[in-house]
Amino acid sequence: MIVYGTPLCPDCVEATAALDARGIHYEYVIITESIVALKQFTRLRDTHPAFDAAKKDGYLGIPAFVREGKVSMDISDVLDSAL
Template sequence: MIKIYGMPSCPDCQVIAPDIGSDVHVMKEFLRLRDTSPVFDEAKKNGSIGIPCFVLEDGTVTLDPKDAGLHL
């Protein structure tokens, strides 16, 4: 199973349903991931949140929908 973090207010997440803002536990989980994974370094440097974010079945974290098999 692929875990997806996103928000409806994010223009890059418009076609992705999960909303990290709807549950404080999911938000905390995402923030822990964002604070510890180097995948988010460029997003943070650019002032971005880093969503949509995909955690693949093997635990790989990516910000590219294509890596998760989505072609948006």
């Protein structure tokens, strides 16, 4: 699983802590760490319909969880499927 986010975002910090607490393995792409990471995220955000509501409401759309081609911004989707 890939998690897009930043330590500057309280929701991202909370989400990665929850994943760590459950021992769920993930690759954390910190979008504020490099231009490459930011471009990777914005490419996904600009092309995937899962972000439509977030963009409409003026949100960035992080944390974003990508697993097996599915994209979610809801940590409960990830935690529930890990049970």
